[in-house]
Amino acid sequence: xxxxxxxxxxxxxxxxxxxxxxxxxxxxxxxxxxxxxxxxxxxxxxxxxxxxxxxxxxxxxxxxxxxxxxxxxxxxxxxxxxxxxxxxxxxxxxxxxxxxxxxxxxxxxxxxxxxxxxxxxxxxxxxxxxxxxxxxxxxxxxxxxxxxxxxxxxxxxxxxxxxxxxxxxxxxxxxxxxxxxxxxxxxxxxxxxxxxxxxxxxxxxxxxxxxxxxxxxxxxxxxxxxxxxxxxxxxxxxxxxxxxxxxxxxxxxxxxxxxxxxxxxxxxxxxxxxxxxxxxxxxxxxxxxxxxxxxxxxxxxxxxxxxxxxxxxxxxxxxxxxxxxxxxxxxxxxxxxxxxxxxxxxxxxxxxxxxxxxxxxxxxxxxxxxxxxxxxxxxxxxxxxxxxxxxxxxxxxxxxxxxxxxxxxxxxxxxxxxxxxxxxxxxxxxxxxxxxxxxxxxxxxxxxxxxxxxxxxxxxxxxxxxxxxxxxxxxxxxxxxxxxxxxxxxxxxxxxxxxxxxxxxxxxxxxxxxxxxxxxxxxxxxxxxxxxxxxxxxxxxxxxxxxxxxxxxxxxxxxxxxxxxxxxxxxxxxxxxxxxxxxx
Numbered sequence: 001x002x003x004x005x006x007x008x009x010x011x012x013x014x015x016x017x018x019x020x021x022x023x024x025x026x027x028x029x030x031x032x033x034x035x036x037x038x039x040x041x042x043x044x045x046x047x048x049x050x051x052x053x054x055x056x057x058x059x060x061x062x063x064x065x066x067x068x069x070x071x072x073x074x075x076x077x078x079x080x081x082x083x084x085x086x087x088x089x090x091x092x093x094x095x096x097x098x099x100x101x102x103x104x105x106x107x108x109x110x111x112x113x114x115x116x117x118x119x120x121x122x123x124x125x126x127x128x129x130x131x132x133x134x135x136x137x138x139x140x141x142x143x144x145x146x147x148x149x150x151x152x153x154x155x156x157x158x159x160x161x162x163x164x165x166x167x168x169x170x171x172x173x174x175x176x177x178x179x180x181x182x183x184x185x186x187x188x189x190x191x192x193x194x195x196x197x198x199x200x201x202x203x204x205x206x207x208x209x210x211x212x213x214x215x216x217x218x219x220x221x222x223x224x225x226x227x228x229x230x231x232x233x234x235x236x237x238x239x240x241x242x243x244x245x246x247x248x249x250x251x252x253x254x255x256x257x258x259x260x261x262x263x264x265x266x267x268x269x270x271x272x273x274x275x276x277x278x279x280x281x282x283x284x285x286x287x288x289x290x291x292x293x294x295x296x297x298x299x300x301x302x303x304x305x306x307x308x309x310x311x312x313x314x315x316x317x318x319x320x321x322x323x324x325x326x327x328x329x330x331x332x333x334x335x336x337x338x339x340x341x342x343x344x345x346x347x348x349x350x351x352x353x354x355x356x357x358x359x360x361x362x363x364x365x366x367x368x369x370x371x372x373x374x375x376x377x378x379x380x381x382x383x384x385x386x387x388x389x390x391x392x393x394x395x396x397x398x399x400x401x402x403x404x405x406x407x408x409x410x411x412x413x414x415x416x417x418x419x420x421x422x423x424x425x426x427x428x429x430x431x432x433x434x435x436x437x438x439x440x441x442x443x444x445x446x447x448x449x450x451x452x453x454x455x456x457x458x459x460x461x462x463x464x465x466x467x468x469x470x471x472x473x474x475x476x477x478x479x480x481x482x483x484x485x486x487x488x489x490x491x492x493x494x495x496x497x498x499x500x501x502x503x504x505x506x507x508x509x510x511x512x513x514x515x516x517x518x519x520x521x522x523x524x525x526x527x528x529x530x531x532x533x534x535x536x537x538x539x540x541x542x543x544x545x546x547x548x549x550x551x552x553x554x555x556x557x558x559x560x561x562x563x564x565x566x567x568x569x570x571x572x573x574x575x576x577x578x579x580x581x582x583x584x
Contacts, residue, residue: 025068029060041555042068043096043574092116092577099574101554104566105533107504109544111579112566115174118143124195129172129563130233132201134182134193137164144176151181163187167203169235178235183213186224194254194262199233200294202262204252216240224248228264228296241296246270247281253315255323260294263323265315274298282334284309287327289356300360305334313351319384320419321358326368326380328352335362353380353390355421364421369394371410371435378496381441386419389447391436412436414449416481425481431457433470438496443503445479450489450497450507462486474507476540485540493529495556498567505536506567508559511547529553531569531577547580 027038035046035058046058052067060066092101092114103114117123121135137150138157150157150164163186168179182203185191189206196202206226211218213229214237226243243249247270255263269285271278275298279288282305291299304310308331316324328350335354354365369392370379380390393412412434416424429436432455440448452472457464459475460483472494475486494509510529531548548554552575562568 027066027068029064029066035060038066038068041572044069090579092579094574094576096574099572100557100570101573101577102568102570103548103577103579104562104564104568105546106564106566107500107502107535109533109535109546111546111548113174114577114579117570118168122191122193124193124201125563126195126199126233127197127563128199130177130199131170131172132193132195132199133166133168133170134191134203135166136191137166137181141166141179143168143170143179146176146179148179148181151184160187165191165205167201167231167235169201169233180235183207183211183227183229185211189224189250190252192252192254192264194256196256196260196294197258200238200260201231201233201235202228202254202256203231204228204254204264206249206252213237213240218242220244222246222248222270224250226252226264226266228254228262228292230294230296239296241292243272243274243290245272247285250285251312253312255315255317257317257321261299262292262294262296263289263315263317264292265289265312265325267310267312268303272301272303274301277301279303281305283307283331286310287312287325289315289323289325291360302356302360302362304354307331316382318355318382318386318388320386322363322382322386322419323356323358324380324382324388325354325356326351333365333367335365353388355388355419363419364417366390366415366417366421368392371395377437378439379436381439381447383441383445385445387424387441387445388417388419389439389441390415390417391439391449393435396433410435412451414439414447414477414481416445416447416479424479427477427481429453429457430459431455431464440497440499442476442499442505446484447477448474448497448499448505449477450474450494457486459483459486464488474540476505487540496559498559498561500561500565500567502565505538507534507536508532508556508567508569510553510556531556531571533567533569549578549580550575 035049039046039049049066095116098116098119100117100119102117104112106112118133118135121133124132137148141148148166152162152164156162162184164184165182167182169177171177185205186208192204194202206224208220208224211227218227222244226249228241230238232238245268250267253265266288267285268288269281271280272288274290277298279301286306287304287310288301290301293299306329310327310329312327314326318324333352351368351370352365353368355363357363368390371393382388391414393410396411410433413426413428415426418424431453434453434457436449436451438450442448452470454466454470457473462483462485464473464486472489473486474497476484478484496508498506509532511532530550531554534545535543537543550573552573554571554573557570560568
């Protein structure tokens with residue numbers, strides 16, 4: 001696993017709002033954190049952190065919660081909206097008020113459309129490149145000429161019962177088209193957002209009292225009911241629907257397929273009701289996925305079964321119309337009455353992956369062994385044929401380890417299943433202390449893999465040696481599980497690998513200039529390094545590399561591809577960023 005991952009960007013599309021007028025900002029220490037990069041992340045000094053936490057030296061431990069600073073949540077914030085209009089193509093000015101950014105890079109290594117984006121907001125994009133955002137309005141905000149003000153009084157904000165929310169739309173050139181107050185939702189429960197190709201906007205959230213959106217009202221019938229609203233691309237409300245459960249609903253997730261059908265996932269307990277259909281949970285909480293048409297009418301609902309609590313971590317649509325569900329459970333887990341295993345098992349295995357067919361039938365499910373959910377990783381991927389790959393990472397015994405909790409070394413393996421759940425191949429990663437951090441399905445049922453190792457790594461005919469420190473690798477496997485090539489990453493930290501729809505291979509990480517001494521590299525600069533993107537050919541050789549320079553090392557949060565199939569990087573950096581030209 002990588003040492004310097006800090007944040008899990010909400011791939012689950014969940015917002016946890018802070019509602020107090022003044023709050024203490026805290027940070028939970030994760031793998032690779034140091035007081036130096038934590039201080040840069042929050043724009044405070046190391047001495048300030050040490051004083052707040054009574055630290056006598058710079059030693060911190062994994063999982064430790066550090067006090068950072070006091071923050072006034074009611075201070076006015078203005079989002080700098082203008083992307084391509086006011087920004088030169090190779091420069092993104094510093095902005096402490098809007099530290100999150102996105103930038104794309106085309107298949108020839110040219111940076112495009114660097115843009116500041118609203119902090120802590122959900123995001124979706126339509127076929128014309130218009131962006132839609134949703135977030136919690138705990139302070140006054142401006143989106144160009146659009147000014148929004150929280151509808152909660154100071155007393156309501158302090159009570160922490162309700163949260164005000166907002167929706168906004170940004171044109172493809174970066175100018176704001178509209179922004180509006182959205183809904184008063186149950187505090188601390190999160191939102192979900194999805195956008196169709198024509199700009200139809202779907203937003204979901206939770207409520208426990210009367211809900212009103214644009215003069216349409218819903219009455220709560222349970223402790224935590226779910227609403228789903230549809231807007232057109234001008235922000236006009238088209239319809240408003242409700243789902244309820246006698247024990248409550250949580251963690252909503254939204255996805256749309258190419259036919260405009262809506263897939264709504266989450267967790268529930270008790271009896272779940274959509275329209276006139278009901279489903280009951282088996283344990284403390286189960287997972288559900290409901291398919292609705294573009295008018296919000298329910299088509300089917302699929303649920304899991306467990307004797308304890310379950311958590312929905314990801315919901316992903318596959319290229320052939322299926323739905324992949326990635327979650328965790330504290331007890332036994334069932335789909336369609338078939339038990340997938342008890343807990344605890346020999347590996348303390350609590351994660352699972354399952355597939356639902358387009359008609360709502362569960363097809364297969366499998367336990368996945370993982371060390372935790374804190375790292376920014378991608379442990380499963382699927383292709384247009386419905387094949388699915390997943391990675392297992394699990395502790396071995398004996399050897400101490402400087403990254404993972406428990407001081408144990410790590411083993412890993414890859415597995416490929418077809419659309420019906422039949423195992424095509426499974427392969428252990430040969431070597432010492434090997435983890436798989438990111439996998440991406442490629443053309444012709446190939447798989448792009450990256451991770452870390454300490455000591456030796458043997459993949460087919462490819463043999464790598466890390467030296468005395470943990471190193472990272474990237475490799476490509478064919479449809480039969482044969483490793484075609486493997487390389488050792490020579491940068492500072494490799495974060496992501498991605499494969500485009502046309503089969504182009506990308507690596508994204510952070511890099512520092514260094515001298516390879518044969519053992520421990522000598523770095524010329526302090527810090528984590530600068531954003532670096534490279535494209536590989538079919539043999540694993542670098543075609544080009546592009547770099548974004550900054551005095552503040554960015555936090556890299558997630559990747560996707562835009563409507564033009566350009567690779568897009570999302571991250572956090574309040575400092576100025578200079579996007580260097582491509583180098584062969």
